[in-house]
Amino acid sequence: DGGITQSPKYLFRKEGQNVTLSCEQNLNHDAMYWYRQDPGQGLRLIYYSQIVNDFQKGDIAEGYSVSREKKESFPLTVTSAQKNPTAFYLCASRREAGAPNTEAFFGQGTRLTVV
Amino acid sequence: GDSVTQMEGPVTLSEEAFLTINCTYTATGYPSLFWYVQYPGEGLQLLLKATKADDKGSNKGFEATYRKETTSFHLEKGSVQVSDSAVYFCALVNTGFQKLVFGTGTRLLVSP
Numbered sequence: 455d456g457g458i459t460q461s462p463k464y465l466f467r468k469e470g471q472n473v474t475l476s477c478e479q480n481l482n483h484d485a486m487y488w489y490r491q492d493p494g495q496g497l498r499l500i501y502y503s504q505i506v507n508d509f510q511k512g513d514i515a516e517g518y519s520v521s522r523e524k525k526e527s528f529p530l531t532v533t534s535a536q537k538n539p540t541a542f543y544l545c546a547s548r549r550e551a552g553a554p555n556t557e558a559f560f561g562q563g564t565r566l567t568v569v
Numbered sequence: 570g571d572s573v574t575q576m577e578g579p580v581t582l583s584e585e586a587f588l589t590i591n592c593t594y595t596a597t598g599y600p601s602l603f604w605y606v607q608y609p610g611e612g613l614q615l616l617l618k619a620t621k622a623d624d625k626g627s628n629k630g631f632e633a634t635y636r637k638e639t640t641s642f643h644l645e646k647g648s649v650q651v652s653d654s655a656v657y658f659c660a661l662v663n664t665g666f667q668k669l670v671f672g673t674g675t676r677l678l679v680s681p
Contacts, residue, residue, distance in 0.1 A: 495673065496672060496673035497613075557618055558613075560613040563610075
């Protein structure tokens with residue numbers, strides 16, 4: 455079945471560590487997105503990518519980095535510069551970034567906790 | 570910029586009650602509109618969508634009509650079930666833009 459797979463489901467990070475969240479899709483979608491979800495704040499866009507080897511900052515990119523070396527993969531690194539990384543992270547993809555009538559498909563999310 | 574405003578939650582209903590969750594948007598041009606649902610600990614799932622004015626999206630008993638004159642896309646269901654308890658997000662994508670813009674979400678709690 456086609457879909458988006460995020461791993462791990464739960465992740466614990468020590469202060470000062472970088473951690474990488476995985477996102478893989480087999481839908482052959484061009485566009486991929488990373489969102490952060492905090493209680494009561496909805497979804498905030500971290501980074502997005504319209505095509506391989508290209509990505510743009512979203513609304514809250516500070517302390518995060520991404521890469522898009524393959525169409526199916528869009529990993530997110532949470533660096534030590536992110537002061538409050540504890541949150542639920544969601545990855546999504548869309549068939550085409552520029553086609554407004556195409557919906558996004560979401561992964562199951564990764565819950566990151568700083569210990 | 571584009572934005573989506575949803576009613577504050579939680580919305581608390583008894584089983585078989587009528588549901589309305591309000592959603593209004595601000596956008597230039599002709600955006601496409603979406604409702605997503607999120608169950609506890611999971612990602613978002615598309616519930617329904619509408620891509621032009623006066624379109625009605627429907628799925629699993631839920632409906633929403635794209636009203637350009639009032640810039641609204643309210644979600645309705647005639648008879649809710651306990652299993653409908655979840656967080657509902659209204660969202661839009663505008664022509665020429667690449668980003669999905671989400672509302673803050675509305676939590677629905679349905680009691681037996």
